[in-house]
Structure formats: C-alpha cells, structure tokens
Amino acid sequence: MSTQRIYTLPTDQTEWKIHGSSEVVFNWEYDQFRDNLLTLYSKGKQRQWDSAVRIDWSQDVDPENPMELDDTYLAIYGSPIWDRMNDREKVEVRRHAQAWQISQFLHGEQGALICAAKIVETVPDVDSKFYAATQVMDEARHVETYARYLHDKLELAYPVAEPLKLLLIDIVSDSRWDFTYLGMQVLIEGLALAAFGLIRDLAQNPLASAINAYVMQDEARHVAFGRLALKEFYPQITQAERDEREDFVIQASYLMRDRFRGEQVWQRLGLPEDDCAEYVDNSALMQEFRKMLFTRIVPTIKDIGLWGEKVRRAYAEMGVIAYADADPSALSADDERFAEELDARRHQVAETIAAADEVSR
Numbered sequence: 001m002s003t004q005r006i007y008t009l010p011t012d013q014t015e016w017k018i019h020g021s022s023e024v025v026f027n028w029e030y031d032q033f034r035d036n037l038l039t040l041y042s043k044g045k046q047r048q049w050d051s052a053v054r055i056d057w058s059q060d061v062d063p064e065n066p067m068e069l070d071d072t073y074l075a076i077y078g079s080p081i082w083d084r085m086n087d088r089e090k091v092e093v094r095r096h097a098q099a100w101q102i103s104q105f106l107h108g109e110q111g112a113l114i115c116a117a118k119i120v121e122t123v124p125d126v127d128s129k130f131y132a133a134t135q136v137m138d139e140a141r142h143v144e145t146y147a148r149y150l151h152d153k154l155e156l157a158y159p160v161a162e163p164l165k166l167l168l169i170d171i172v173s174d175s176r177w178d179f180t181y182l183g184m185q186v187l188i189e190g191l192a193l194a195a196f197g198l199i200r201d202l203a204q205n206p207l208a209s210a211i212n213a214y215v216m217q218d219e220a221r222h223v224a225f226g227r228l229a230l231k232e233f234y235p236q237i238t239q240a241e242r243d244e245r246e247d248f249v250i251q252a253s254y255l256m257r258d259r260f261r262g263e264q265v266w267q268r269l270g271l272p273e274d275d276c277a278e279y280v281d282n283s284a285l286m287q288e289f290r291k292m293l294f295t296r297i298v299p300t301i302k303d304i305g306l307w308g309e310k311v312r313r314a315y316a317e318m319g320v321i322a323y324a325d326a327d328p329s330a331l332s333a334d335d336e337r338f339a340e341e342l343d344a345r346r347h348q349v350a351e352t353i354a355a356a357d358e359v360s361r
C-alpha cells in the first residue's frame, strides 16, 4: 500500500536526489582486523532480528494518543493556544505531533541506511566495511519498523523536516569518508538516540516503548562504531582539518537545536505559526527538552577529540557541556541491557500463558 495514503504532502513534491561525489575504495588486504572492530562485527551479525517476529504488532493503540504520552511533553502544552482548544482539537495535536516525530525518525533512518552503504564504499579498511555492512541491514530493519508503525498504527506521515534535510544533504554530498561518520553516526544518530530514549522511557504504550528499545539496541553499536573509527583517525589530521570538523559540529548542533521544532505540524493544523514558534522557543520545559537531545552527542564529541575551545564554548552556551562527563560506552551498555530485559519479560509472559493453557486443557 502506498505511503501517499497517509502523507500530509504528495511525495512528488517532496522527493529529492543528491549528486554526491565520493571516492570508492577497494582494499585487497583481507587479514588485518582490529580486535575492537571484529568484536563489534560479531555482535552485529549475532544480534540481527526480525521486526515481524520480535515486535508484537497485534497490540492496539489508542487513536487519540497512540504512544500514550503525557500531554505535558507536547511542545505547545500550557500555551494560550493549547488552553483555548477543545478536546477534539487536542487529539489532533497529539496525533500530528507524534506522527511528525516518528516520520522524522523514519526519514533519518533512511539517511542512516544510505550513509551506512556509503561507508561500505568509501572507508579504506576491510574490517570497517564488514561492520558497516551489518549496519546497512540494521538500518533497513529500522526503516521497515518505523514505516510499518506509521502505516498500521498512526496512519499519518509527514515529509522530512527542512533542518534534517539540510543536514542529510551536507553529509551525503561530502566526499570525505569521516564526514559521513561524524554527521550520521555521531550527530544525527546521537540526537536520535536521545529522542528514541525519551519515548522508550516515557511512552505508556508498550508497542511504542518496545520499538524504540529494540532500535536503540542496534544504535548503541552504530554510535560505538563511529566513535572507534574517528577516535583512531582524528589524532592523525592537521589542526586546519580539525578546525573544519569542529566548525561543522558547531553549525550542525545549532541547526538541530534551534530549527528542529515541528513547524510543519502547526502549519498543517492551521495554528498561528509565529505564536507557536515563540512559545516553543521560550517555554522552560522545551528548553530543557532541547538540551536533553544532546546527552549522547556531547560525550561522544569529547571522546573523539573534537574538543577544541570553540566547541566547548558553543556547548557551554547551549547549556549542555555537563553531558561531557557521561561515559559513552556505559550509556550504550545500558541501551543494550534495556532491550535484553524487555525480551526476557516477553518470554516470561509467553511461558506463563503457555503454562496456563496447559493447565486449562
């Protein structure tokens, strides 16, 4: 069934192609593997999963609040615009805001799919090509999962938001292999991890929580891959090259913080866009929320050594510098554990039901 059915805009108006130029690198050395990458590659192979099997798609969702998120997490909650709305209008804001967010996850995942495939081509080492190949499969699964969630459960989808589009164009069209890692694995996936984590932990609906927990389990490996590769490469570059990367980090961080605000939703619902934007910019809760989106990015940027004065100053100005003290590997380990515990709980429930069936027979 076509996605057009649930889109807020026709796809022929929103589709796009990018002319990228990159150097495709073959490598005939098949026996030089780094232990840490080999471990990650083995994990990537062993932890493949099938979205049709691991996720219980039979669960119903509340059409008025599919993810069962508290209204206080809505960007315009508490504004005069929100307070004037009747129940019907509030339901529409909930549905549209959730569909917008999941749609951006979906489009970001397609970006990750394309970037992972590009890394297979452009990265010089064979062990990195191997690992990136497992990531290509992971990202296809994430696209499949979010697309199914939007089609079957939310029945509404938004086109890619402008700031995400701009960032994807920058990353995909850059010919330097490390920019793909830096832009995708560190910045976009880092931001996505924090956003997935909020839904995993705050959504009362078990389907929304499970989807995000399982995707995060894979993403934990992807961010680790980006970190390992860049941590090894960045000490070898010149100061001028480092400055370029740090400038990109600062520019992309501001873009994600200031422009990724969901204007498409206000537009679509016919709400006063300027008033909504002003409220979202100044609301204390939204300011905190925007800071939280950097919990995964900041410690990784520090860890890969793009930690010059300009970057530190920008993150201090954004109020997110304290996240630098978090341990990125510990955060990844927590994400993996969460998904494993969810599986264990599901198996336990399945066994209890099977045992009850046995008794009643």
Ligand SMILES: [Fe+2]
Pocket: 109, 112, 138, 139, 142, 215, 219
């Ligand atoms: Fe992904």
Ligand SMILES: [Fe+2]
Pocket: 112, 139, 189, 218, 219, 222
């Ligand atoms: Fe990923």
